[in-house]
Amino acid sequence: MASGSHYNRPPPPPPPEEYQMQPPPNGNGYYSNAPPYDNGYANGQYQPPPGPPPADPKQQNPGYGAPPTFDQAFQVQKPKWNDLWAGILFLITCAGFVVVSAISIQGYAATRRQNSGGLNGQLNSFSLTTHTIWLFFWILLTAIAFSYAYLLVARKFTKQFIWITGILNIVWGLGTAIYMLYRRYYSGGIIFLVFTIFMALAFYTWISRIPFSVLMLQTAIDVSKAHGHVYTVSAIGGLLGAAFGAWYSVTLVAVYVKYQPSSNNAACAEGAGGCSQGKVIGLIAFITFAGYWISEWLKNTIHTTISGVYGSWYFNSRNYPTKVTRGALRRSLTYSFGSISLGSLVVALINCLRQLCSIGQQTSAQQGDICGSITWCIVGCLIGILDWAVQFINRYAFSHIALYGKAYIPAAKDTWRMIKDRGIDALINECLIGPVLSMGAMFVAYACALLAYLYMVLTSPAYNSTGGYTPVVVAFAFLIGLQICNIVTTPLSSGIDTIFVAAAWDPEVMMRDHPDLYQRMIHVYPHVQQAIHA
Secondary structure (H helix, E strand, O other): OOOHHHHHOOOOOOOOHHHOOOOOEOOOOOEOOOOOOOOOOOOOOOOOOOOOOOOOHHHHOOOOOOOOEHHHHOOOOOOOOOOHHHHHHHHHHHHHHHHHHHHHHHHHHHOOOOOOOOOOOOOOOOOOOHHHHHHHHHHHHHHHHHHHHHHHHHHHOHHHHHHHHHHHHHHHHHHHHHHHHHOOOHHHHHHHHHHHHHHHHHHHHHHHHHHHHHHHHHHHHHHHHHOOOHHHHHHHHHHHHHHHHHHHHHHHHHHHHHHOOOOOOHHHHOOOOOOOHHHHHHHHHHHHHHHHHHHHHHHHHHHHHHHHHHHHHHHOOOOOOEOHHHHHHHHHHOOOHHHHHHHHHHHHHHHHHHHHHHHHHHHHHHOOOHHHHHHHHHHHHHHHHHHHHHHHHHHHHHHHHHHHOOOHHHHHHHHHHHHHHHOHHHHHHHOOHHHHHHHHHHHHHHHHHHHHHHHHHHHOOHHHOOOOOHHHHHHHHHHHHHHHHHHHOHHHHHHHHHHHHHHHHOHHHHHHHOHHHHHHHHHHOOOHHHHHOO
16 A cells, blocks of 8 residues: 655666557557557656557547447457356356255245244244245345435535445444443444444544545546446346345245254255255355355446446547447456456455354354454454455456456456556545445445344344344345445446556546546645656
């Protein structure tokens, strides 16, 4: 990350051979052998690493021929198909989820009478029931409503958006902590209180960086309104995410119903397999992993598609390519499918570990084990830091993949070196949109978790007479809210991430083709001049 000394650093050493500058396009929109663009490095000591070259002014002028297509503007490097093994493994995991879901739902359907009825008059007193499905249904509605409302606030009240997010998180976290302490749920209340204090301190330190973040958010929203079908992609992705969340919720309940060992469980004799606690744990672990991977893949596919739209705007603003959204989506689902699957797999594995810590923490809190709860909390924080680091690299790697279709690991390495060499990490550090959107997703997740907690406490269903299922239901409600909000708000972060990556590849394009943006960035964040010319 950037520090104060970052802006006065000596000129970087010559780049490795594989980082030689690509030639700019010729008059037909394809690559020629024209001399590389100097990009302001007149002393000849250092040539910038490769990236999308600036388009020929003649080609950018509508009077000089038809605009290129997305595939012509951003040609895929060979080999075109990358990380195929990850894509195949992802499809196998999806098939496994379908099989587990079908078998479990069949067992649930065969005994649905046992799992229905009044909350305290059910025959099923050993596992989750139909009423839990209804709970998850309301959680889904809550997550969808809050997520789209959050996106609407970002579009309508851009300048106030960051303030609203910070204040809502602090107030909501404090209210949840007070309520849990009032209910004598001391361990959970103390943890929420500590996190609220931490969020308040973090938000206080961010105040000076808000103007620059507002500018970047306004730019992303302005571009999204003028180019492509950004919000259409987001809406479709949000609906798919909600549909998968509903499917996952039903499958989760069905697994408990089908395989939870009990003398009263008639589902044990239905369909394939018998009942055992080991099967319940193993299948829950598998569908949770699959759920994370599928939802992460969906989110990253949306991100990669939208990155193609913003990359086209940055490099071809004078002669915007045709069929950009369609071309970017097609590349995400074909050439880049394996790379997106691989990057999503890494995050899914980390999130599974964090989910395990969350359940362990809430179980310890339920049992009154303060030390165990604090231990799980510390482990969860460490895993959360690892998750943040991977997500940070993924965001910019996927933006690079969107434009050039490279494999995941080379794209991550190249993009990270580019960001560091250019000094764009200074801009990234100053922009709060990523943390703010994360806080927004946490707000939605907390709302869903609180709804689940209130349901379990106030209704006291028969299967939760001992309170053993409260941590499980609350943790999965948190997961559903978090993932749906992340999917819905992806367009906001995708645009800003792509602008940063594009500025790292070729800052001269920003100064030449987007002078208004460049001047406004200098006005709210003067250090941008050092970062761009680093």
